[in-house]
Amino acid sequence: MSKKVDVNHLAKLSQMTVTSQQAKKLSTGFSETLKTISLLQKLDTSKVSSTFQVTGLKNIFRQDKINQARTLSQKQALSNAKKKYKGYFVIPAIFK
């Protein structure tokens, strides 16, 4: 699996900004990392299914009740916003 990773595409997909210098370093790093990881391909997993949850728990639900204790006030919700306006968060215009 020696396909080169498209660092710029990944940066875009993960919304990270990278300088060209970083991109180079990352690219080398990815190749090395993927090489180490590829060791897994040696293991036979044909007889097992994936474990996404190690707890073994199932059907954990909550009742349809309002919990006012956790609901934040408008002030709290906005307390860390850089820009706010009349109770809203403000961002540069998104054109639909």
Place this chain on the structure above:
Amino acid sequence: MPINKLLIGTQKNHQLMTKYKPIIGMEVHVGLKTKSKMFCGCPAHHFQVKPNTHTCPVCLGLPGALPVANKKAIDWTAMLALALHCTINKHSRFDRKHYFYPDLPKGFQISQYDQPLSQKGYLTLDSGKKINITRVHLEEDTAKLLHKTLKGKHVSLVDFNRSGVPLMEIVSEPDISSGAETKEYLKKIRDIIRALKISDCDMEKGSMRLEVNISLTGSGIKPYKVEVKNLNSFRFVAQAINYEIKRQTALLQQGTTPRQETRGYNPKLKKTFTQRFKEEAEDYRYFPEPDIPPMVFTDKDIAQWQSQLPELPEAKVEKLATQHQLPIVTARLLVSKPANYQYFLKSLSVAKKHKLTSQQLANLIINKKINLTKKISDELQRQTQKQTVDPVIIKKVISDNPDVVKKYQAGKISVLGFLVGQVMKHTQGQADPNLTQKLLLEKLAVKK
């Protein structure tokens, strides 16, 4: 060739259109009216609520917050799935769907990907055609974006009250073939959802949102997909589809494959327009939601959901047709308005006393000849009175007005109006004018 030139003319246009077959699929999103949100205990209602007052760490996507699933939302989605003849997946789970957008606080939406709550159902149209339903699944809604100009700058305002509200997604197979079928499909879905009382399913309030995927198929056509979004009413959906069929036909005729994109609809211009080009599919990087353990359902769960289903529109229509001998069309019209349907069932026995058939009663209700808020027996009394005019009154009016009668017989036909008026006077305006006129004419003819 400009598109509008091709749209003029009927014969040729029709020929072109029948060469290509429209394949239309619908994606309907319905906001559930649970008390609390999908993954937290914030109030779920958000229509006309002050911005950002129904949020918590979970639905605001604060660092460290974790989701816990709302059982009722799952129950209701399963019930809709069963009402649409879907199979419930006994093993189901939530997945993360990743994309970046300001209305998506976590940078991913908790949705369902390859183990949705249900799949493979159908909805039958009046024509008997089955529209297959790929799946019905559950996810969380996004925040609301508003656009404003502040101090000369264009900005967007974000309100997270809607973020995290339970959202059902109903996906159909591309089995729909026209704007009219689409409209019917949507109406039926909406009626079922309202009958289940799990959502207002109101496009104006935003609790029902639609997306149409439309393309044309035919020999030599490469598959493509055009998505139309931001449609605000069933009427606009049908219009947009009809426009798209024409637009795509024209392009294909030119030898151009319509561009894969998302389009919006302008109801004033009655045209769709480009919103966003989508040349490549989005990479949502789905993976199972690690914070929510998987769900396992049993036959008992399914039976319980099934037992909670109320009588659905189809079943009601069937009942009216078989038990009350109503024609299907009439039955459907009655069922489509719950108030009418209820009134019909309640007033059947009284109607019989007034010698009305069930069909006649149905027609009176449908044609709005009955005031549903008034007492049943009174309304029916009034109606049956309207069906006849007392012959005694007809005789009296004729005998009371000999000069007018003479004028009529002399050829002055217009005086008939006066006589009708007299009958109306004597019946307190209740007599049906057309019938009155008919009876007067009969009597006058005889008199001659």
Place this chain on the structure above:
Amino acid sequence: MNLNKLTIKQALEGLKAKRFSSEELTRACLKQINKTNKQLNSFLTLNPKAIDEAKTADKRIAASIKSFKKYPLLGIPYALKDNFLTNGLRTTASAKVLDNYIPQYSATVYARLKQSAAVLLGKTNMDAWAHGSSTETSDYGTTRNPWNLNHTPGGSSGGSAAAVAADQSIFAIGSETAGSVRGPACWCGVTGLKPTYGRVSRYGVIAMASSTDSPGPITKTVYDAALVTQVIAGHDPFDATTSQKPVDIKPQALSSQTNLKGIKIGLPQEYLVKEMDPKAKKLVLQAIDKLQQLGCQLEKISLLDPHYSIGVYTIIQRSEVSSNLARYDGIRYGNSRSHFNYEAKNRVMLGTYTLSTGYYDQYYNKAQKVRTLIINQFNQVFKNLDLIVGPIMPGPALKVGASQASPMFGELVDMLAEPSSIAGLTGLSLPCGFVNHLPVGLQITGPQFAEQKVLQIGHAYQQATDWHTKKPPAYD
């Protein structure tokens, strides 16, 4: 003796006997922090209300001796890793993206510690976003190892471990994704417990890898670790992955359980990896000998080579990291994504890759399947064994700068902790000797929910040895 050098057990005894007050105890810690934080860089933010909290504790103590029953950690000052949200008190995960973030709610762990009347001294330094095993990726400079300032304290809970080792606090709280509690505990010569995944609530902990993150205590003794775990563990309705199992951790029972006869322990041959420092290896084997002397029956067992776990863990962790860091867009809180450091970019992008269309099956899904193999193996082995023992780190603390050697530094150095983290098991790390005046640690790992047994072995070992009582010379 300086009050800040006490263990929780000793401090509680002293407070009960009214030999000193919580305020004195807290001031002793603050004095030490003041004196040493510049060199160690273990604390990022101090709690301005610490003295007030101590005074409140003293009032409760004065009111009734029964207060100690109601408040199990009454008046005990501690340090909290800076990825635990503290309502009203700056929380950064040592990342510039959250430089000014003031949380609007608290982590359940913090709430429970508050309810137990422990006194928060402040928030400790960590690898930014917990991305590392040395604290070097912190955006606020690395923390230094109190045993040798040229060496790292380990990570990602380096600040918490250093704080305990240097007696800046009586105990600390860290979190482990794979090695982040046990690793720094080992390298700083203190005790660290990684509870079973789902034992302790993750609500309010800035997420790293959702499927392995486990908050846990870093303490001076195993007994103290039991005290803290008893307080923080237990079901949380706000975390759907927490267990309903009752918290069966009994510190008091530990003292009567020092006879380890009949307890079967296993040493996986594969854990004595080629990367091991030979002197550290010798010390670990000596520690295992000690356990046998105390009654344990040793079996040599075979488990999947931990080198495979590196791949499994790297993929699962980085994939989940890429997802968990997607919420930081600067709109509702924090600075924009351009403030992410290099290591965050490294991990997020790799994790994005391993989840992306066309690669998901080969990477994420494959890793989750190998995970099943690892879990099955542990289950098999624990049918005939009570616990697994072995080294927790390949050697003593590495020098500052060592993390630059590899783009996978963290995952490589943690390989001995990864298998148990992947499987969600519980494990302890405790001091068992020194190499070049740097601490070496032993891991005692048990199946899910076997904390009491793990703690029992650890406590018995600490009753029979004194490695854990040694202090770094510069801070003694």
